[in-house]
Amino acid sequence: MxxxxxxxxxxxxxxxxxxxxxxxxxxxxxxxxxxxxxxxxxxxxxxxxxxxxxxxxxxxxxxxxxxxxxxxxxxxxxxxxxxxxxxxxxxxxxxxxxxxxxxxxxxxxxxxxxxxxxxxxxxxxxxxxxxxxxxxxxxxxxxxxxxxxxxxxxxxHPDRLLRNDAARAGQAITLTKPLGVGVLNNRHKATGEVFEQAIASMVTLNREACAAALEAGLRAATDVTGFGLLGHLYKMARASGVTAVIDAAAVPYLDGARQALADGFVSGGTRRNLDWVRPNLESGVDEDELLLLADAQTSGGLLLAGEIATGGVVIGEFIPRRDAVIQVR
The missing domain is CATH 3.30.1330.10 (PurM-like, N-terminal domain)
Incomplete structure (x- = not known):
């Protein structure tokens, strides 16, 4: 170092x-x-x-x-x-x-x-x-x-692209890296504490996740970065003409992320992400949970429409378009 x-x-x-x-x-x-x-x-x-x-x-x-x-x-x-x-x-x-x-x-x-x-x-x-x-x-x-x-x-290959406008109703929503690097990085900036689990996640290439998605024949993806899970999912669902339903309890987080949130290490970017999607959001969870879902990620995982054999966690599903573009349960 x-x-x-x-x-x-x-x-x-x-x-x-x-x-x-x-x-x-x-x-x-x-x-x-x-x-x-x-x-x-x-x-x-x-x-x-x-x-x-x-x-x-x-x-x-x-x-x-x-x-x-x-x-x-x-x-x-x-x-x-x-x-x-x-x-x-x-x-x-x-x-x-x-x-x-x-x-x-x-x-x-x-x-x-x-x-x-x-x-x-x-x-x-x-x-x-x-x-x-x-x-x-x-x-x-x-x-x-x-x-x-x-x-x-x-x-x-032009016929095997992963696009953010190709999600379809009935497909699972899969996430390939845990969330939480935003609040951990914000804590690091404020205190100097080093979170090796966050660094390890951020330096991991999305190469294997991409290969698994192509192997499974998937056609819709995006990566989760500065707009948070909610922001990038909103863009995908809006472009695809579907509604995304998230099971908040299924979303994985890095160790320490919830404590960092509880201690107030939330960036302004995260709050702006949540403000942006809120008019198109129906939520059954509290504000803290929504802030974690909107946490501004750096070098996050892939967000896929469909399931892959390994390396992903199913966190919800796409359904036909409803009044809200995102529903969180």
Whole structure:
């Protein structure tokens, strides 16, 4: 661990995917800014999916995505690993295989030593290498806050994409990683406590979950990141024209997540997530449970329409569209 006495989370106003522009605000910003389409564009901006997809030929589609954020942990190497796994996840969430990544860097040169940036980049390279994805350069700027991520290119078969608009009534809702990294990361930022279970979850690639989904013949997926389970599930159900029913008792959480919530370590991003989905939500659980379901995740798991053989927990089902887009029981 190389920190040189610096806690990276203290150099940013927020951390990880909780720093995303709120979903409702973002949708208002980009409304109507969809450029001219083409016959080869399979997935664009319409439903806010995880990556853009263009068909090259009958067997090949190219996926393109980018993701970066401020430090979610203090350790530079772990920050790089988490950011890389999070960026690669967008390709896996679309059913693709990452084939090329380039680094995206913002660094406060007058505040933090460049040795720490090297550790960030080393962490990102190690995760990309684990994914079998070369890292070939990138772009950097002198920035008041440290930021890191990747732009990733992937490949997929155009007829085997995982999309957020393809869920159907009668399918199970499957989650492939436990929730809770948001409240644990918020506690880490405030106190310096290290939660190895959260780090282990965030650096785990969604590669196996993607492979299991494709093997099972699934067609709908997204990954759970800054908009929380409720936010990403809302986008999927809305785009697919179905209602999602969640069994709150079935949702898995990391150790310590409930205590972190009880102790008040809830990010503003999490509260904004819940505010966004609340008009389309019917709930039979209390506010604390809803906050955990809306917890802003960083490098979370895949959210699948359908069941897989291993590595997933069924947390509900999709039903025909009702008045509410999400029901929590």
């Amino acid at each position: 190389i920190t040189a006495g610096h806690r990276l989370t203290q150099y940013a106003h927020g951390g990880g995917c909780a720093c995303k522009i709120p979903p409702g605000e973002l949708e208002a910003i980009v409304a109507g800014l969809i450029g001219p389409g083409s016959a080869g564009l399979l997935v664009g901006l319409d439903d806010g999916d995880d990556a853009a997809v263009v068909r090259i030929d009958g067997d090949t589609a190219v996926l393109s995505t980018a993701d970066f954020f401020t430090p979610v942990v203090d350790d530079a190497y772990d920050f790089g690993r988490i950011a890389a796994a999070n960026a690669l996840s967008d390709v896996y969430a679309m059913g693709g295989r990452p084939v090329l990544a380039i680094n995206l860097v913002g660094w406060p040169r007058d505040l933090l030593p460049t040795e720490l940036l090297r550790e960030v980049l080393r962490g990102g390279l190690d995760i990309a290498t684990e994914a079998g994805c070369p890292v070939a350069g990138g772009h950097s700027i002198d920035d008041p806050e440290p930021k890191y991520g990747m732009a990733v290119t992937g490949l997929a």
